Amino acid sequence: MQADVTTLDAKKAGTVDLRDDVFGLEPRVDILQRMVRYQLAKRRGGTAHVKDRSEVNYTTAKMYRQKGTGRARHGSKKAPIFRGGGKAFGPKPRDFAIDLPKKVRALALKHALSSKAKAEELVVLDKCELKEGKTKELKSRFAKLGFGSVLIIDGAEVQEAFARAARNLPDVDVLPVAGINVYDILRHEKLVLTKAALEALEARFK
Structure with missing residues (x-):
């Protein structure tokens, strides 16, 4: 053509x-x-990144005693359900x-x-x-x-x-x-x- x-x-x-x-x-x-x-x-x-519970800077002390409080059993404030805790299943650096x-x-x-x-x-x-x-x-x-x-x-x-x-x-x-x-x-x-x-x-x- x-x-x-x-x-x-x-x-x-x-x-x-x-x-x-x-x-x-x-x-x-x-x-x-x-x-x-x-x-x-x-x-x-692919640079999105959030901290999980192993990366956040928080105390590792047990929040309160295990039994007798009537509350749920927790061992760390790094858990995702707490304010300041790590993100569960958040984005990490990856190649798309x-x-x-x-x-x-x-x-x-x-x-x-x-x-x-x-x-x-x-x-x-x-x-x-x-x-x-x-x-x-x-x-x-x-x-x-x-x-x-x-x-x-x-x-x-x-x-x-x-x-x-x-x-x-x-x-x-x-x-x-x-x-x-x-x-x-x-x-x-x-x-x-x-x-x-x-x-x-x-x-x-x-």
């Missing part, structure tokens, strides 16, 4: 061939859902990451790219370069292109001036091709790939 190449000035710059095995698949929601769940689970900190085969992760990225291509939300840019890193200038160019919520994927490195101009724009993310991921692709309305990014993706899925 072919796609038109445009410039930041909203002018045509030819066409480019897109691989059908990367951009022409029928998107599967189940694979995309598994990948998004994998990404979100992996980024969780789940396993997902490498081939499924690669397939999910292809389906995410195909979903944008099928929805006509994929734009191919000639290059992402600015002489000066001015947000106002980039905002006017994005207005010509009709960009709102957009994920821009460049080559191996993002030009510093372009990244500086884009970082103050809401709903605009700029990543090198190594940082491309399913979650960011799906949560933005448009996906923008530079020609350098396309070449890198073709080499990746070779």
Whole structure:
């Protein structure tokens, strides 16, 4: 399949061939859902922690005598039923990451790219370069292109001036091709790939 190449000035710059095995698949929601769940689970900190009765700082003396009080038999104020006592079955530091085969992760990225291509939300840019890193200038160019919520994927490195101009724009993310991921692709309305990014993706899925 072919796609038109445009410039930041909203002018045509030819066409480019897109691989059908990367951009022409029928998107599967189940694979995309598994990948998004994998990404979100992996980024969780898992640092929640509460003290149980072995960790709280409290006296170990018996509260009152065992028999003859008419009250329940207690041996420690660290018990969860008392104020200041330890928490029963509270959260502890843990890893929330789940396993997902490498081939499924690669397939999910292809389906995410195909979903944008099928929805006509994929734009191919000639290059992402600015002489000066001015947000106002980039905002006017994005207005010509009709960009709102957009994920821009460049080559191996993002030009510093372009990244500086884009970082103050809401709903605009700029990543090198190594940082491309399913979650960011799906949560933005448009996906923008530079020609350098396309070449890198073709080499990746070779």
